[in-house]
Amino acid sequence: MKKILCSVLVFASLTGAFAQKIASVTTKVKAPFGTVTVTSPDFKKAKKFVITDFGAVPGDKQKNSQAIAQAIAKANEQGGGIVVVPKGEWLTGKVHLKSNVNLQLDKDAVLLFSEDPNDYLPAVHSTWEGMECYNYSPLVYAYKCENVAITGEGELKAKMEVWKEWFSRPKPHMESIKKLYTDAFNYVPVEQRQMVNDTAHLRPQFIQFNRCENVLMQGVKVTNSPFWTIHPYLCKNVVLRDLKVYAHGHNNDGVDPEMSQNVLIENCVFDQGDDAIAIKSGRNPEGWRLKTPSKNIVMRNCTVKNGHQLVAIGSELSGGIENVFIDNCQVLDGAKLFHLLFIKTNERMGGYVKNIYMSNVKSGKIDLGILGIETDVLYQWKNLVPTVIKKLTPIESVYLENVTATDVKFVSRILGQKELPVKNISLKNVNATTIAEKKDIHENVVNFTSK
Known part of the structure; x- marks a missing residue:
């Protein structure tokens, strides 16, 4: 009888403790x-x-x-x-x-x-x-x-x-x-x-x-x-909703979703010393070991006051990145920005990038251009460690629509690799008021369209 009573009391205590179940x-x-x-x-x-x-x-x-x-x-x-x-x-x-x-x-x-x-x-x-x-x-x-x-x-x-x-x-x-x-x-x-x-x-x-x-x-x-x-x-x-993020130190990205899924970033203001949003999925063997891509990520109705890029993808992307949607965002005049969308990787990363969409984005002057894709971005790692395992990154299905800027050096610069070209890139109504160098700068790109 004592054992039964004790069990009932313990059960009552536990159910009472968890009565506030979070909705x-x-x-x-x-x-x-x-x-x-x-x-x-x-x-x-x-x-x-x-x-x-x-x-x-x-x-x-x-x-x-x-x-x-x-x-x-x-x-x-x-x-x-x-x-x-x-x-x-x-x-x-x-x-x-x-x-x-x-x-x-x-x-x-x-x-x-x-x-x-x-x-x-x-x-x-x-x-x-x-x-x-x-x-x-x-x-x-x-x-x-x-x-x-x-x-x-x-x-x-x-x-x-x-x-x-x-x-x-x-x-x-x-x-x-x-x-x-x-x-x-x-x-x-x-x-x-x-x-x-x-x-x-x-x-x-x-x-x-x-x-x-x-x-x-x-x-x-x-x-x-x-x-x-x-x-x-x-x-x-x-x-992540209605946030005001200000950080101007070294590596001060605003948000870094890494190997994360089902992410909504909306109505936020970013004033950064680095990328506003940087989507990642592990460096080299870490991404290969954990096998968890970043995917189903939406950024909408956000404002960028400063930052290296509105959205960066990589360079740590060894687990893969897919299904990203950036919509209805603005970069304020006077912001110091390199790109609106920058996809970066290197011969060591592997992983993959696919199904990236950007639409209805307005920006003032950009130091470089609207879209950048580079496949040889190594930063300090270039001379720090050698390439142990070579794994290239397939990059495909990137779509930009209704994106405008004022002054740029280029609209798109895509530097793919001969062994694995970048493919299926579509720009529709993507324009800049002034282009200082060349509209499109491309190496090793297959099926690029601009309307």
Whole structure:
């Protein structure tokens, strides 16, 4: 009898804890390649956990870090909830999210992240430029979570004093990433790829959702970043909506969906020191090992104030990239941009690129051109490590329609490889007011049409 009663009490306790089951919302987007369906969490009826109730005090990094962690744990334990950061500036270290938790920043709330690298230890399972490793924790990190969100009208801001010193890439840093590259090629277990030391200085991402499902970011402002700003990695169902992203440091892409699927980026404003959106799928053996393409990605109704490209694809694309739709976006006059769409790879990447669509995009002056496709982009890797395995990247089925710019050097520059030409590229009503050099610059391209 006691055993039965105990079991009933345990069951009641568990069912009570999970009574707040988080609801979900489904968004469907019609794209040229089919309908993209994205599921995101709905926290409208969830209980709130205010960080001041857990001991948060403005200006006290230690108390705030502990209070946020305790509030997240409590919300998770009770089956879900909203962790509220109220008005004010709250200095903190790392924030690790859990399933069924929404981190909500109220209006005039600033979550200010410490510049001390020690605040982002111990090392966690993360990545560096398409290779998995154990590195400093991203400032905001969610690992293997479901129904996770960051919402509100407030701001997440990174202090940059130390990270700026790490922007340079001296020889010890290059030797460290060379070792990581070699470990990845030798399929060394990720747990053994420990990259926190005095020489690597691999800067962490600001916000990384790692192996998560049903992710939502909505409304917040994100300012500064040590490295990539928002990084959905091996995720399914990601909605990034109404964000204002500003980061002008080294490698400060706005959003880097990597090996992620069913991603919707809409109504966002990007002001970046690098690409606004950079779609990736792992570097070399990592993409081959994980075999997870990035696909079904929609970017619509977004504005770019600055950035290297509106959308970049690659160069880390060894897992493949397909079904991308960019629609109704604008690049403001005065933005410093290289391309609107830039597809980049090299002889080491393998993978593939197909079914890429861009439509209804307007831009002012572009430093280079509207469409760029290059197959020999190696950056610092050119002389750092030799080609171990040669795998070319098939690139096909890229469609641009109703895309305009003012001043460009070219409309399209496509530099394919003789062994594997780029094929099936269509430009319809793609124009520039002034073309400084040549409209189309092509090498090794099959079935290119322009109307």
